[in-house]
Amino acid sequence: MREITRHALFWPVVALVALLAANTIYRPDFLGVTILNGHLFGAPVDILRNAAPLMLVALGMTLVIATRGIDLSVGAVVAIAGALSLSFIATSPNPGSVSTVLLAIAIALGVSLVLGVWNGFLVSVVGIQPIIATLILMTAGRGIAMLITEGQITTVTSPAFKTLGSGFWLGVPVATLVAGSVFVLVALLVRRTALGMLVESVGINPAASRLAGVKARTIVWTVFALSGLFSGLAGLILASNVMAADANNAGLFIELDAILAVVIGGTSLQGGKFSLSGTFVGVLIITTLTLTVTIVGISPLVTPLFKALVVIAVTLLQSPRIRESFAARARRRAARPEEVSV
Amino acid sequence: MARKMMRGTVAALSATALLALGACSSEQAAPSTDTSNGDEQMAEGGDELISIGFSQVGAESGWRAANTQSIQDTLTEENGFDLNFSDAQQKQENQIQAISSYIAQGVDVIAFSPVVETGWDPILQEAKAAGIPVILTDRAVDSDDDTLYESFIGSDFVLEGEMAGEWAAEQYDGEGFKVVELQGTTGSAPAIDRQQGFADAIAGSDLEVIDSQTGNFTRTEGKQVMEGFLQKHDDIDVVFAHNDDMGLGAIEAIEAAGMVPGEDIQIITIDAVKDGMQALADGKINYIVECNPLLGPDLAEIAKAVIAGEPVEKRIVVEDEAFDQEAAIAALPDRQY
Structure with missing residues (x-):
């Protein structure tokens, strides 16, 4: 029992279960999943589908944070990827064709990767602090997206592209499958090879790692590039979800949600140890929280406060010091009767 | 009838505006500025x-x-x-x-x-x-x-909400329809005023607003909130969205839930931007109040x-x-x- 409560993911999972329970109280069949028009339908399916973009962004963010970095530009990359892909499809002669859509996706992902490489270059080669280096793209990126869409909200009709965000494959949302596969791929890559350990060593002490023969610069460069690539994929899913590229609002504040998911999942902002499964739970908590606001019917006026309270509760429960003081109090209470008897 | 007249006047106005523009641009070719512009309203020096x-x-x-x-x-x-x-x-x-x-x-x-x-x-x-x-x-x-x-x-944002509400009351009164509202950005004047106008206009009919939540005037959030509403309520008849974009997001959510927007669930929005008008013409939205x-x-x-x-x-x-x-x-x- 004690081992379970001591597990790093215990409290985040408790928070997630509590949120789901709260929803079930307001809506008894909340967790029910039915089959509708040949695909799964229900609140859990909505959560998994809506979690996909944040999952991708948070995955990249976890790796970046593990190297003691941070990537603020993810929201801007989301906007650029959406703007690029939809603008390309809109101007192509044949918006519905699969080859057009694949080309649009390739272009958007290619540019996102380049943007990630740019961030990595600033951080690892030029040596600018990550928060400043990525702040550049965070501010400039939305302007670039605005240039691409010419200040309009670009919309297209393309069933092939729509599949990415709203489609289903074997009854499961395509967005969830995409994010899930990327997640599994990265998990295998970092945990079944030495890559994860190298990332952690760079996060703990870049200079020592370099002296020990770890190519710190390449590692940092790689994680920023991956973060850009994953953000671009998230941007494609978000754009496809509503079939509109909104340069101003797409992925707005997603960097904060992603950082929050990473932190809730138990990865330290100091770098070093990271937990992909923790990030997974963190993303689910944040996505469920958004749906909870609607299901429980929290007034829009107090929504930010409600969200903040949940986040404070989760982070406090996770803090070793707070847990320690709770445990100490419990021990004292348990010890007192014995003292009396002696 | 009144609506028709208004439409007539607006059409006439925009026609004159276009004419005026046309006239001005035809004078663009004039060699120097002092000969152009016969506009009487240009009182100062012409x-x-x-x-x-x-x-x-x-x-x-x-x-x-x-x-x-x-x-x-x-x-x-x-x-x-x-x-x-x-x-x-x-x-x-x-x-x-x-x-x-x-x-x-x-x-x-x-x-x-x-x-x-x-x-x-x-x-x-x-x-x-x-x-x-x-x-x-x-x-x-x-x-x-x-x-x-x-x-x-x-x-007049209140008037826009009222026009939407009046149409809803006129169309659906007596059916006991349930309405969900997608509000604009919390605290913004259009969100407050449109909510107010709509509520005033449907007061007295048997339409009932059963839920109201902000979608921040964006498609993505409009879709997300509508998904939540569809999980929460089984009996939604009408969506009132404070702008077209949220309404367009709601359409996506309704379609994903296997229902037909515009028929199973009626949609009323405000703004009349191009995408909204297209959806209206396609029968996915039922009524749009313009915000010019x-x-x-x-x-x-x-x-x-x-x-x-x-x-x-x-x-x-x-x-x-x-x-x-x-x-x-x-x-x-x-x-x-």
């Missing part, structure tokens, strides 16, 4: 350009883009204006900075769409002291001293009147049309935005 500083909110929506376009297309040199346009990126301090630089430049007229309602008194007093008239467009300022600006041109972004011609007229020293109305309400599905099909080919 050929002197009116320099006007305009501070826009930003470029946050399709509506805003159309609004900017209208202003830039109307306040041209051919029409007798020297426009100095700036984008405040939704920040009040940027607007205050822009306005004070307009004052320093000594422009003839300052026009702006205030990002927020309060906090404008000091800068407007500066403009007043410098003798520069100020015209507000689209959004109002909240100030006790209404001598700080000459005129406010914009839509083409404020350029009105602004040009008022600016000229102010410079000429003519009295102007303190509040100019821009006429908003409303469209049902047939009207949308008819209007769609000629829409400018």
